[in-house]
Amino acid sequence: MSWVRSRYLLLGEREYRDGAGRRVRMAYSTRQARLFALDAETAARLAGGELGGLGEERLRELAARQAVVDEAEDELAAVLGAYREGSDAAGSRAVTVMPTSYCNMACGYCGQEHFKAPVDRARVDRVAARVEALLADPATEEVVVTWFGGEPLLALRVVREMTGRFLAAAAQHGTRYRARLVTNGSLLTDRTLRELHHELRVEALEVTLDGPQEVHDRRRLKRNGRGSFHRTVGVLARAVREGTVPGLRVGIRINVDEENEEHVPDLLADLACFGLASPQVEVHPMPVHSWGNDVSAVEIGARRYAEREAGWLRLARALGLGFPTMPNVVKRTTCVATSTRREILDPAGRVYSCSEHPLVPGAAREGVVATVDQLTGAAPRPRGEFDDWYEQVGDGSQQCGRCPLLPVCGGGCPKLWRAGHMPCPSVRFNWAERMDAAAADLGLVPVGAG
Ligand code: SF4
Ligand code: SF4
Incomplete structure (x- = not known):
């Protein structure tokens, strides 16, 4: 077999020393979504495309990580084949259910148009029946429901009613059921959070916080003119501190644009002060796409954002907040x-x-x-x-x-x-800094440091 470096291998430039004193570099296989350290000589050979001299055993180890592949393999075709297979998998169904078209906030950057409408029983029934049919299908192994809006907690009664039906259908047909919920957080209470997790089986909650209190409450103002920062953070902090929703994963999304980017570090510090530095919580800054259609301007905007984000990553991790370094799953x-x-x-x-x-x-x-x-x-x-x-x-x-x-x-x-537009996630531009953070997690020490 003739081996070549995988086109899906990222190699960090920086050298570190591991616990045994060996010089290593970080590597990441995107085909496996796995980070690992490579001895500096192997890394240099991979970087230079000179695999001769590595030895068959070493090459096979690298092949197991898909750092090298058979020259004959069409890697793009393999990756796209896996995507097609994952997308077509009959056993795995996912439904986003919008229980209401209304939202109690009116954020400037939101593209939705919200309106109040009374709950229509017949429509609720038809939507629920569709999800029940997915759960009942013999080919279905799992259904993942995402509650989305508008603001889904404005229709908590509908969420309750539908979940009751979904759980009954899941039990009857032996289908796995999982749920997640995307919310602006303003209607969360201690009790609602417990109910969402323990009774309505929500495993993951995504809440948006756009800055420290004054920034968040200015950008994400409720229609009644009141802010929601303290209430939202208070509920989450109590839940984490008291361990009331132990299996719930909490994502804090930060929508970032020029108006609030300066305030992200203050928000991170506040979150840590409130006690949200917990393995249960992750922060997810996301750029609001506001850079126009000129591709070069978009790319500069994306690069600048990624640079700033790398700083937030370092700060978040220093504060003990969850902030993933590299993606840890291969997408389906x-x-x-x-x-x-x-x-x-x-x-x-x-x-x-x-x-x-x-x-x-x-x-x-x-x-x-x-x-x-x-x-x-x-x-x-x-x-x-x-x-x-x-x-x-x-x-x-x-x-x-x-x-x-x-x-x-x-x-x-x-x-x-x-x-x-160019929707590339920030990791496209700051993966090297992210790998540095991952190296620190592994206890690797940069060569030349100390
Ligand atoms: S990622 Fe883009 S294309 Fe896909 S569902 Fe969201 S908005 Fe639509
Ligand atoms: S969106 Fe950007 S980072 Fe993602 S695969 Fe396409 S080019 Fe790469």
């Missing part, structure tokens, strides 16, 4: 829009393929791929606007086909690419 599908086994159901029973279509003026009408009444049983939703994504990546018309991060990124967001 890019997003809901690239798998017909995933769908979004709005309160009226419209079925969408992309999460940025419902409630968004224009897209809310054009993006409908079906209604729940038109779908029979557990039939996959019809193809939507972005279900041809892997063809585009494979035929070279998207640069993601040439990117080493494809296995863990999937191409970011097909919708943003089509709109002329």
Whole structure:
């Protein structure tokens, strides 16, 4: 067999000493989403593409990590094949359910248009029946429900009622059921949080906090003019401190743009002070795409953001806050829009393929791929606007086909690419700094330090 360096191997530049005093460099296989240290000589040979002299045994060890591959392997085809397989897997179904189209906040950067509508029993029934049909299908092994909005906690009664039906169907058919919830946090109480986790089986909660109190409450103002920072953080902090929701994973999303980027370090310090430095909590800063359509400006914006984010990562970790270094899972599908086994159901029973279509003026009408009444049983939703994504990546018309991060990124967001934006996650530009942070976790000491 003739071995070559994998196109999906990232190699850090910096040298470290490990516990035994050996010189090593960090490496990351995106095909396995795994970080590891490599002795400096092997790393140099991989970097230079000179694998001769490494020896068959060493090469086989590297092959087990997919750091090297058989020259004959078409790696892009293999990665896209895995994506197609993951996207088509009949056993794994995911549904985003929007129990309400209203939100009690009106954030300036939100693209949704919210409106109040009374709960329509017949529609609730039809939406629930669709999810029940997925749970009942003999081919389904697992259904993951994401409660999304508007603000889903405004319709907690609907969430309760539907969950009761989903759990009953899951038990009856022996199907795994998991749930997560995306919320603005303003309606959380100690009791609601416990109910969400223990009774409504929410395993992961994503809450958005855009800065320390005065910044968050300015940017994410409730329609009644009140802020929600202290209440949200207080509920989360008590839950962590008292251990009331032990299995719940809490993600704190920070939507970052030019208006609040200066305040991210203060927010991180506040979160640590409130006691949220816990293995249960992770912070997820995300850039708000506000850099326009000029690709070079977008790239500068993305690089600048990534540089700042690397600083936040260092600060967060110094404060003990959870902030993942490198992605630790290989993606099965890019997003809901690239798998017909995933769908979004709005309160009226419209079925969408992309999460940025419902409630968004224009897209809310054009993006409908079906209604729940038109779908029979557990039939996959019809193809939507972005279900041809892997063809585009494979035929070279998207640069993601040439990117080493494809296995863990999937191409970011097909919708943003089509709109002329560059949705690359920050890791594309700051993976070297992230690997440095990971090296510190492993106890590696930079060569030349101390
Ligand atoms: S295409 Fe983009 S906006 Fe639509 S579901 Fe995928 S990631 Fe989300
Ligand atoms: S979106 Fe960017 S980082 Fe992700 S695969 Fe495409 S080019 Fe790479």
